[in-house]
Amino acid sequence: MSMVSHELKTPLTSILLFTQIMQKNYQDNKNDLGKQMSNKIETQSKKMIAMIRDFLSLARIEEDQLQINKESITLLSLFEEVREEAQLMISKHKIKFACAEPITIFADHDKIAQVFTNLISNAIKYSPAGGTITIGCEKKDGKVKLFVSDEGIGIAKEDQEKLFNRFYRVDNDEIAHISGFGIGLYIVSEILRYHDSAIEVESEKGSGTTFYFSLDEIGDPIPS
DSSP, X not given: OHHHHHHHHHHHHHHHHHHHHHHHHHHHHTOHXXXXXXXXXXXXXXXXXXXXXXXXXXXXXXXXXXXXXXXXXXXXXXXXXXXXXXXXXXXXXXXXXXXXXXXXXEEEHHXXXXXXXXXXXXXXXXXXXXXXXXXXXXXXXXXXXXXXXXXXXXOOHHHHTTTTSTTOOOOOGGGTTOOOOSOHXXXXXXXXXXXXXXXXXXXXXXXXXXXXXXXXXXXXXXXX
């Protein structure tokens, strides 16, 4: 899986690069149709790259080779980064931040960005009518609680315990058309396990969903 994922990523990276060159060219020539088409190519290419990234993470997790490199991360800059990436996937949704104060956490930047990207992608899929997706943080019990909430279709209680199992998908006619492999939330849970944290969920059918977890703030004593 790791080898195949690497092989798939190389041509997609080239496609993405050429698409960005096309976008600049179309913008200079004021070719609206060409710009729209190249934007769609970029969006779909980034979706593929995100899926490949998840499969690479899955392979590393199963080989017990997922590496965590912790550093100080300013949450506002991280949120801006993941929102910018998410903007390519959304048409009906609005993403907003909910942080009362500037906070810096101690974590692996790329892995936590992947956690937020996967949670936002999940929120987009399971709120097909649109609405607001909120990325938030708050200090709680000496830690920083981080969350992603949506206004979507919600998750039944009987499915919530299984959500983070590898390849698990909710068996529901309402979401049968939604694509996915059932590994996004599993990877989220594993990345957080490597951070000595755990993903949790609050949801009710028809009332949206909130995923949340806690991490160390940079001002706290850093574990050795």
